Amino acid sequence: MKKIHSLAEFSRFQKTWSARKNGDPTVVVSSGTCGHARGSEDVIIAFEKVLSRRGKRPQFDFKVTGCHGFCEVEPIVRIEPRGIFYQRVTPADVEEIISETIGEGKIVDRLLFRDPVTGEKCLHGKDIPFYRKQKLLISGNNMRINPAHIEDYLALGGYTALAKVLKGVKPERLIDEVKKAGLRGRGGGGFFAWKKWESCRNAHGKIKYVICNADEGDPGAYMDRSLLEGNPHSILEGMIIGAYAIGVSEGYIYVRREYPLAIQNVETAIEQARRLGLLGKDILGTGFSFDVKIAIGGGAFVCGESTALMSSIEGKRGEPRAKYVHTVEKGLWNRPSNLNNVETWANVPLIINKGAKWYSRIGTAGSKGTKIFSLVGKIQNTGLVEVPMGITLREIIFDIGGGIPDGKKFKAVQTGGPSGGCLPESLLDLPVDFDRLSEVGSMMGSGGMIVMDETTCMVDIAKYFLNFLLDESCGMCFPCREGLDQLLTIVTAITVGKGKPEDLQLLQEIGGMMKDASLCALGRTAPNPLLSTMRYFQDEYEAHILKKKCPAGVCKALICYEIWKDKCAGCAACAKLCPEKAISGAKNRPHEIDLAKCIKCGICKDTCKYGAIQVI
Amino acid sequence: MMKREEIMLEKIFKKYKLQKSALVQILQDIQAEYGYLPEDVLRQVSQKMKIPLIEVFGVATFYKSLSLIPRGRHHIQVCTGTACHVRGAKRVLEEFERDLCTCAGQTTEDQEFSLETVNCVGACALGPMVIVDGGKYHGHMTATKVKPCIRKITSKEAE
Numbered sequence: 001m002k003k004i005h006s007l008a009e010f011s012r013f014q015k016t017w018s019a020r021k022n023g024d025p026t027v028v029v030s031s032g033t034c035g036h037a038r039g040s041e042d043v044i045i046a047f048e049k050v051l052s053r054r055g056k057r058p059q060f061d062f063k064v065t066g067c068h069g070f071c072e073v074e075p076i077v078r079i080e081p082r083g084i085f086y087q088r089v090t091p092a093d094v095e096e097i098i099s100e101t102i103g104e105g106k107i108v109d110r111l112l113f114r115d116p117v118t119g120e121k122c123l124h125g126k127d128i129p130f131y132r133k134q135k136l137l138i139s140g141n142n143m144r145i146n147p148a149h150i151e152d153y154l155a156l157g158g159y160t161a162l163a164k165v166l167k168g169v170k171p172e173r174l175i176d177e178v179k180k181a182g183l184r185g186r187g188g189g190g191f192f193a194w195k196k197w198e199s200c201r202n203a204h205g206k207i208k209y210v211i212c213n214a215d216e217g218d219p220g221a222y223m224d225r226s227l228l229e230g231n232p233h234s235i236l237e238g239m240i241i242g243a244y245a246i247g248v249s250e251g252y253i254y255v256r257r258e259y260p261l262a263i264q265n266v267e268t269a270i271e272q273a274r275r276l277g278l279l280g281k282d283i284l285g286t287g288f289s290f291d292v293k294i295a296i297g298g299g300a301f302v303c304g305e306s307t308a309l310m311s312s313i314e315g316k317r318g319e320p321r322a323k324y325v326h327t328v329e330k331g332l333w334n335r336p337s338n339l340n341n342v343e344t345w346a347n348v349p350l351i352i353n354k355g356a357k358w359y360s361r362i363g364t365a366g367s368k369g370t371k372i373f374s375l376v377g378k379i380q381n382t383g384l385v386e387v388p389m390g391i392t393l394r395e396i397i398f399d400i401g402g403g404i405p406d407g408k409k410f411k412a413v414q415t416g417g418p419s420g421g422c423l424p425e426s427l428l429d430l431p432v433d434f435d436r437l438s439e440v441g442s443m444m445g446s447g448g449m450i451v452m453d454e455t456t457c458m459v460d461i462a463k464y465f466l467n468f469l470l471d472e473s474c475g476m477c478f479p480c481r482e483g484l485d486q487l488l489t490i491v492t493a494i495t496v497g498k499g500k501p502e503d504l505q506l507l508q509e510i511g512g513m514m515k516d517a518s519l520c521a522l523g524r525t526a527p528n529p530l531l532s533t534m535r536y537f538q539d540e541y542e543a544h545i546l547k548k549k550c551p552a553g554v555c556k557a558l559i560c561y562e563i564w565k566d567k568c569a570g571c572a573a574c575a576k577l578c579p580e581k582a583i584s585g586a587k588n589r590p591h592e593i594d595l596a597k598c599i600k601c602g603i604c605k606d607t608c609k610y611g612a613i614q615v616i
Numbered sequence: 617m618m619k620r621e622e623i624m625l626e627k628i629f630k631k632y633k634l635q636k637s638a639l640v641q642i643l644q645d646i647q648a649e650y651g652y653l654p655e656d657v658l659r660q661v662s663q664k665m666k667i668p669l670i671e672v673f674g675v676a677t678f679y680k681s682l683s684l685i686p687r688g689r690h691h692i693q694v695c696t697g698t699a700c701h702v703r704g705a706k707r708v709l710e711e712f713e714r715d716l717c718t719c720a721g722q723t724t725e726d727q728e729f730s731l732e733t734v735n736c737v738g739a740c741a742l743g744p745m746v747i748v749d750g751g752k753y754h755g756h757m758t759a760t761k762v763k764p765c766i767r768k769i770t771s772k773e774a775e
Contacts, residue, residue, distance in 0.1 A: 037738065037739045071741030093698045152632035171758075219697030222738030257644070258680050258737055298640055316640035317678040377700035414698065464701050465651035468735070473677075554661065575761060579714065592657025601705055601714075603759050 001150075003277040006285040010163050014123065014155045015308040018157040025060045025102055028078040028087075028143065032067030032223075032229050032262055039090070040075035046091035050098055058103040066142045066230020066265075070130055073113060075369035078143065086111035116380065116402060130381045135362070136348050137370050138516040139223070139386045142230030146400040147265045150253070150272040153233040159278055161352035162237050165244055168285045171201065174245040178348070180356035182368035187213055187304070187341030188419065188445045189521070190367070190434035196338050200328040201246045202561065203336035208248045210239055211332065211339040214255040214262070215309060217301040218417030219447030219468065223278050223372035223384050224342035228255065228262035231346070232269035236292065238345030240279065241352060243290040246338055251290065256297040266294060271565050282288075286611045289307040299330060301418070301472035305520050306331070306339045307449030320520035328494025341446065343372060363389035367433035375401050377450040378408065387432070394428040397451055408453040412537070416445030418465050418472075419525035443525070457554035459544050463491045465529035473522065486532060496557040501544035558601045560616050565590040567612035574604035574613065625660060634665055639675055643682055651687040656745055684706075688723040688730040690769055692716075693747040694757075697736025700743035706756065708744050709733065711762040 004010045031040040073087035100106045104301045122128045145152040181193035216224040242369035275278040281289045295313045302308045303318040310332040331337025352361045367389040380402030412422040423444035466488040475481045509526030518524045543549050550558040568590040575583040582598045585591030607612040628645045632638035662669040696708045723730045742755025
């Protein structure tokens with residue numbers, strides 16, 4: 001592929017790709033990180049083996065794409081253009097798919113998705129309840145693009161937004177368009193993108209930077225990874241447009257080290273964009289220059305905070321600083337820097353292509369567009385879901401997510417990662433947008449949505465987040481460092497049965513102090529998971545403190561394992577596996593647990609086929 | 617032996633042109649070569665890059681991916697992200713700790729295994745997730761599956 005020197009040349013080039021039609025059926029295999037973990041690579045090898053075979057075989061095209069969102073049923077194989085959706089495909093199924101579906105046009109019945117509620121089989125992806133309520137504006141192209149081929153992105157109208165902008169849209173008008181669209185930052189805070197862009201444009205300084213925050217540190221959130229892996233050019237295009245609007249010639253993408261496939265795909269994308277003249281000096285012959293570098297994180301949660309991230313790019317410890325002066329004025333190397341999240345950047349080309357008017361029709365009054373959530377935890381359909389803002393939590397969890405598995409009861413949903421909160425069943429009809437979630441003590445965050453059922457202990461969840469945050473706190477400011485330590489000490493005491501009634505008041509006070517006095521957003525939002533669980537699940541705290549019981553059966557110090565004699569068949573399966581040899585009994589007779597020896601590892605309960613072992 | 621190490625270090629320094637902003641990347645490259653950050657190498661980094669040793673040490677201890685202790689021959693990572701946690705990752709971790717007689721973040725005495733926790737690898741559908749030697753994913757882990765998992769690693773070795 002040769003470098004393109006003018007906008008006219010680009011337009012011709014892009015059209016040749018978008019006009020290209022293929023008569024042969026295409027086999028599409030999803031292969032993001034969760035696909036890999038489920039064995040998509042073996043499926044790909046099996047297809048490639050058939051492709052390399054000489055002799056008579058059905059003709060088909062083959063495409064490997066990023067994540068299709070429905071992680072629960074990976075590896076997914078789609079047969080286009082018919083849109084047939086095969087799930088949980090193994091290498092053993094490949095020959096049959098090729099001979100039956102490609103060759104004969106028949107459906108391989110056992111690979112279709114079956115709706116667990118109605119029992120109906122779904123032939124197409126769009127028939128599956130998981131996809132039905134979604135609005136795949138940003139993540140939809142993941143299913144159509146091989147991230148290593150820039151042609152695939154161009155064929156779907158890629159970089160036309162950039163060409164449109166470079167044709168002569170004034171930067172001020174561009175910022176105005178983003179303002180009219182109402183685009184808010186998808187990384188957590190929900191700050192208006194146009195405000196940052198405008199302040200950075202107006203800031204003094206010759207050298208400025210745009211940065212893409214791809215340090216997706218929230219545990220249980222991975223939508224940015226999926227975009228970086230599946231459609232890296234959409235992020236690059238957004239960044240180039242942003243750079244043009246702000247007047248910047250240098251950019252960084254800060255990716256976390258835990259995402260090797262994302263790093264690889266972004267590197268390839270940058271290389272290809274440079275080769276075509278979409279990045280670098282004199283982009284498409286318009287005189288505008290912009291280039292991007294990748295910085296790789298070292299595994300520190302706090303580096304998702306803007307000032308800490310910039311300090312990390314500078315090669316220092318990722319410690320945040322107080323923002324008396326905003327980063328749009330003094331950021332990276334003390335120069336004006338505009339930082340947006342991966343998903344925010346990916347929204348930009350869409351706004352330019354479809355127009356602010358169209359975009360602002362989606363969503364609620366204060367929050368426009370769609371948001372990608374990672375729906376995980378105790379949920380039937382785990383995966384990434386892209387929904388319009390304003391959809392209710394109930395619709396996401398029950399209609400799209402299929403509810404709670406194993407007939408258990410819903411207890412809470414955690415949004416916003418370690419900075420967010422846990423919401424109870426009574427708030428399930430809450431419309432999801434930036435402001436409504438903040439009102440009830442949680443936040444949108446980057447989009448993690450962790451569902452919990454009756455076997456999840458809310459005090460333990462609070463302890464989990466405090467532990468996480470104490471570990472990840474950089475330790476620079478006193479309220480965060482010492483506050484978290486004290487909160488964790490008190491909550492740990494509650495989980496081992498040493499809690500006192502007055503502890504709850506003390507936790508509130510320390511949490512309030514941290515909210516007021518911490519240096520950065522990590523510390524200011526750190527008490528949220530604790531305070532929200534205290535607000536909505538007070539009865540559980542009281543059970544731990546007053547009755548010394550853990551209702552969910554999680555906190556080890558407050559539970560015992562017991563064998564129900566009438567259910568035990570005496571098969572001795574548990575006794576064999578018990579690491580402490582704490583279970584004994586005669587053959588075919590009910591067994592018993594020696595509580596003095598029992599370490600409450602729970603292996604016996606997992607092993608028992610008769611459900612005879614109970615937690616009390 | 618020493619020579620080879622020196623050549624390697626030179627190569628890393630050259631790649632980043634001794635830029636101070638590349639310190640994190642340089643340490644990560646060294647970590648990738650050695651499996652950890654040996655003290656004498658950190659001293660060399662400090663001298664070569666004209667960055668005070670305390671600053672190099674500060675960076676080396678700040679980031680989770682950098683380690684001052686040598687890693688074992690096998691690297692076990694237990695994901696303790698929220699989704700894995702609610703599905704029982706803690707019990708899986710405790711079972712690894714007990715079976716290997718070590719703690720998270722440590723290496724076994726015989727240098728065979730390093731046990732580590734990781735804050736979400738984004739494979740939440742398969743949680744609780746354990747990753748062996750950086751690439752082998754073991755999904756839907758339970759405490760019961762820990763012993764067979766360790767046995768599998770050691771038996772592959774024997775072959």
